[in-house]
Amino acid sequence: xxxAEKIALAVMHKMDPEAxxxxxxKALKAGxxxxxxxxxxxxxxxxxAGLKLPNPVGLAAGFDKNAEALKPLSEAGFGFIEVGxxxxxxxxxxxxxxxxxxxxxxxxxxxxxFNNEGMEAIGARLAERPKSGVIGLNLGANKDSTDRAxxxxxxxxxxxxxxxFATVNVSSPNTEKLRDLxxxxxxxxxxxxxMEANRGLARPIPIFLKIAxxxxxxxxxxxxxxxxxxxxxxxxxxxxxxxxxxxxxxxKGEMGxxxxxxxxxxxxxxxxxxxxxLDGQVPIIGVGGISSAEQAYAKIRAGASAVQxxxxxxxxxxxxxxxxxxxxxxxxxxxxxxxxxxxxxTGRSDWL
Numbered sequence: 001x002x003x004a005e006k007i008a009l010a011v012m013h014k015m016d017p018e019a020x021x022x023x024x025x026k027a028l029k030a031g032x033x034x035x036x037x038x039x040x041x042x043x044x045x046x047x048x049a050g051l052k053l054p055n056p057v058g059l060a061a062g063f064d065k066n067a068e069a070l071k072p073l074s075e076a077g078f079g080f081i082e083v084g085x086x087x088x089x090x091x092x093x094x095x096x097x098x099x100x101x102x103x104x105x106x107x108x109x110x111x112x113x114f115n116n117e118g119m120e121a122i123g124a125r126l127a128e129r130p131k132s133g134v135i136g137l138n139l140g141a142n143k144d145s146t147d148r149a150x151x152x153x154x155x156x157x158x159x160x161x162x163x164x165f166a167t168v169n170v171s172s173p174n175t176e177k178l179r180d181l182x183x184x185x186x187x188x189x190x191x192x193x194x195m196e197a198n199r200g201l202a203r204p205i206p207i208f209l210k211i212a213x214x215x216x217x218x219x220x221x222x223x224x225x226x227x228x229x230x231x232x233x234x235x236x237x238x239x240x241x242x243x244x245x246x247x248x249x250x251x252k253g254e255m256g257x258x259x260x261x262x263x264x265x266x267x268x269x270x271x272x273x274x275x276x277x278l279d280g281q282v283p284i285i286g287v288g289g290i291s292s293a294e295q296a297y298a299k300i301r302a303g304a305s306a307v308q309x310x311x312x313x314x315x316x317x318x319x320x321x322x323x324x325x326x327x328x329x330x331x332x333x334x335x336x337x338x339x340x341x342x343x344x345x346t347g348r349s350d351w352l
Contacts, residue, residue, distance in 0.1 A: 001316060001317045001319055001320070001323075002034060002317070002319055005034070005317035005318070005319060006317075008027070008317070009314075009315070009317055012024065013101070013103070016097070017097075017099040017100060017101045017108070017314075018096065018097070018098065018099045021063075021099065024313075025064065025068055025069055028064075028068075028069035028072040028073065028318075029068060029069055029072070031072065033072060033076070033318050034076065034077075034318055034319050034322075035072050035075035035076055036075070036076070036077050036319075036322050037075050037077075038054040038055070038075075038077070038079075038132075038133075039054065039055050039057075039077045039079075039321070039322045039325040039326060040054035040055050040079075040325075041055075041329050042338075042339075043329050043332045043333060043337065043338060043339055043340065044056065044079070044325060044328065044329050044332075044340060045339075046305070046306070046339065046340045046341055048234065048283055048285070048305045048306045049165065049206040049208070049233035049234045049283055049305075050206055050233065051080065051134050051164055051165060051206060052134075053079040053080055053134060053306060054079050055078075055079035055325040055328070055329075056079055056296075056300070056305065056306035056307060056328075056340050057077075057078060057079050057296060057306075057307055057308075057309075057321060057324050057325045057328065058078055058079055058080040058081060058082060058285070058306060058307065058308040058309075059073060059076075059078045059080075059081040059082060059308060059309070059310065059321070060082060060287050060308035060309060060310040061082040061083065061084050061085060061138035061167065061169070061210075061310075062084075062085070062110075062112075062138075062310055063083075063310050063313065064081070064083045065083070065084060065085070065112075065115065065116050066083075066116055066117045066121065066122055066125070067083040067084070067086075067122045067125040067126050067129075067137075068125065070083070070125065070126070070128075070129045070130060070133075070135060071129075071130045074130050074132065074133030074135065075133075076318050076321050076322070077318075077319070077321035077322030077323075077325060078321045078325075079134065079306070079325065080133070080134035080135070080136065080164070080306070081133065081134070081135055081136070082135075082136040082137070082138055082165075082167060082308065083122070083126075083135065083136070083137055083138065084116065084122065084137045084138035084139065084140065084167075084169075085114050085116060085138040085139065085140030085169050085172070086116055086118070086119050086122045086123075086137055086138070086139065086140060086155050086159065087114055087116055087118060087119065087140045087141060087142045087151060087155065088118065088119055088142055088145075088151050088154045088155055088158075089118050089119075089142050090116065090117050090118035090121070091113075091114060091115060091116065091118070091142055091143060092115055093112045093113040093114060093115025093116075094111050094112060094113035094115075094174065098110060098111045098112050098113070098256070099111075099112065100249075100251040100254045100256075101251070101314065102247065102249035102251050102252065102258075102260065103249065103315075104248040104249045105247050105248055105249050105252075105260065105261060105262055106260050106261035106262075106291065106311075106312075106315055107247070107249070107258060107259060107260030107261055107262050107263070107311065108258075108259050108260050108311050108314060109251060109252075109254045109255075109256045109257065109258050109259075110174070110240070110256050110257055110259070111173075111174045111254070111255055111256030111257070112174060112256075113143060113174045113175055114140045114141075114142075114143065114172065114174070114175055116140070119154070119155045119158045119159055120158075122137070122159065123158050123159040123162065126159055126162035126163065127161075127162050129162055134164045134165075135162075135163060135164055136163055136164055136165035136166055136167060136208070137155070137159055137163050137165075137166050137167070138166075138167045138169050138210070139151075139152045139155045139156055139166055139167060139168055139169060139194075140152075140155070140169055140172070140175075141175065141178065143175055148178070148181065148190075149181070149186075149189060149190040149193055150193060152168050152190060152193070152194050153193045153194050153196070153197035154197075156194060156197045156198060156201075156207075157197045157200065157201070160197075160198065160201040160205060161201060161202060161203070163205055164205060164206075165205050165206040165207070165208060165233070166198075166205060166206075166207055166208070167207075167208040167209070167210050167236060168190065168191065168194055168207065168208070168209050168210065168232075169210045169239070170182050170187065170190065170209070170210070170211075171210050171211050171212040171238070171239035172239060172240075172257065173212070173239075173240060173241075173242050173256065173257045174256055174257060182211065182212065182215065182219065182222075182223065183222065184222040184225065184226055187209075187222070187223075187226050188226050188229065188230065191207075191209070191226065191230040191232060192230065194207060195207065195230060195231060195232075206233035206234065207232045207233055208232065208233060208234045208235065208236050208285065209223075209226075209227060209230075209232050209234075209235050209236065210235075210236040210237075210238075210239055211223055211235060211236070211237055211238055211239065211270075211274075212238060212239050212240075212241070213237070213238035213239065213240075213241045213243075213263065213266050213267045213270050213288060214241055214242055214243065215270065217273075220270070220273055220274055220277060221277065223235065223274065224274060224277035224278050227278065227281075227282045228278070228281050228282060232282065233282070233283075234282060234283045234284065234285055234305070235274060235278070235282055235283075235284050235285070236284075236285045236287055236308070237267065237270055237271045237274055237284055237285070237286060237287065237288075237304075238263075238266075238267040238270050238271070238287060238288050239257065239287070240256075240257025240258055240259045240263070241257065241258050241259075241263055241266060241267075241288075242257065242258070243258065243266065244258065245262070246262060247262060259288070259289075259310065259311040260289060260291075260311035260312070260314075261289050261291060261312075262289065263288040263289040264288060264289025264290070264295060265289070266288070267286070267287065267288025267289060268286070268288065268289075268298060268299055268302050268351055269351050269352075271284060271286045271288075271299060271302050271303055271304055271351070272302040272303055272348045272350075272351035272352055273351075273352065274303070275302065275303025275304075275345055275348055276303075276348065276352060280345075283305040283306075284303055284304050284305060285304060285305065285306045285307065285308060286299030286300070286302065286303070286304030286306070286307045286308075287307065287308040287309065289311075290307055290308075290309040290312060290324070291309065291312035291315070291316060291320070292324065292327065293323070293324045293325075293326070293327025293328045293330070293331055294327070294331065296309075296324050296327075296328050297328055297331045297332075297343070298347065300328075300340060300343050300344055301343055301344075301345070301346050301347030301348070301350075302345070302347055302348050302350070302351045303344065303345045303348050304344065305340070305341070305344050306340075309324070328340075
């Protein structure tokens with residue numbers, strides 16, 4: 001972390017968390033943040049779900065909800081970025097306050113509720129995206145929609161021409177009954193509609209599915225079966241959790257999804273369990289609690305072909321993206337791996 005980042009984070013940590021988040025987006029747009037360009041090496045470069053990545057360390061959805069900072073984020077050291085979630089119509093989300101900083105736990109709780117400017121505004125920004133970089137969009141459904149499954153396909157049809165990948169997000173805990181779509185029958189039908197919309201694009205793109213960390217064994221069985229049968233390109237494991245085990249912060253009782261350090265073990269176990277079920281048939285992108293190169297490496301060894309993080313930026317600053325990528329390169333070299341791919345799943349048994 002740079003000295004300037006330390007000062008900026010200290011100031012923002014005295015602010016309301018959502019206001020601080022908005023300020024960070026403004027700083028990115030104003031060019032006030034570190035943009036070292038792509039971090040890569042022969043070891044870090046990989047291909048996941050047909051996407052050529054300079055490194056396997058991505059930005060998770062939720063940071064740039066409205067695709068406002070595509071260029072600076074693409075130059076911030078990430079191997080790929082995911083923006084959104086986007087819904088067909090704009091929606092304000094849940095009442096404020098809805099974002100809570102759990103400093104003692106290096107975590108956050110949010111109950112945003114898919115607040116975003118809608119696919120028209122987001123699609124217009126994506127149309128002006130930088131040509132370099134790998135950019136995806138998290139697809140969401142409007143809270144008051146009468147056909148949430150159709151919402152995902154609608155956003156993909158509108159924005160797909162400007163994307164490298166899209167993620168079906170049925171795992172946010174902040175939209176009532178959204179997680180019900182993770183059931184086998186509902187999920188199969190939803191993904192069938194999304195895949196049909198994808199085939200309708202002039203250039204079909206990889207479709208990912210983002211799942212919750214709170215699934216039981218039967219739920220993971222269903223996800224694995226649907227992932228293979230539906231033809232999706234990857235599973236993102238995992239979104240935020242409803243669990244509150246071991247938290248110390250005064251905000252631990254707030255409703256919403258918990259992200260950050262406390263999620264690491266839970267999400268990595270789910271990742272390993274899903275990896276064992278898929279057995280290489282569908283790649284996995286590991287998310288949840290990553291704040292260091294060692295943790296990114298652990299996710300990869302548990303079965304992830306790539307990783308994403310977001311909450312750690314609140315505590316480590318934007319330069320953390322490059323730090324994790326460079327640290328991962330060193331760890332791979334230390335253990336004699338010539339590529340990220342060679343390391344995928346080599347430590348899976350440690351998490352089962």
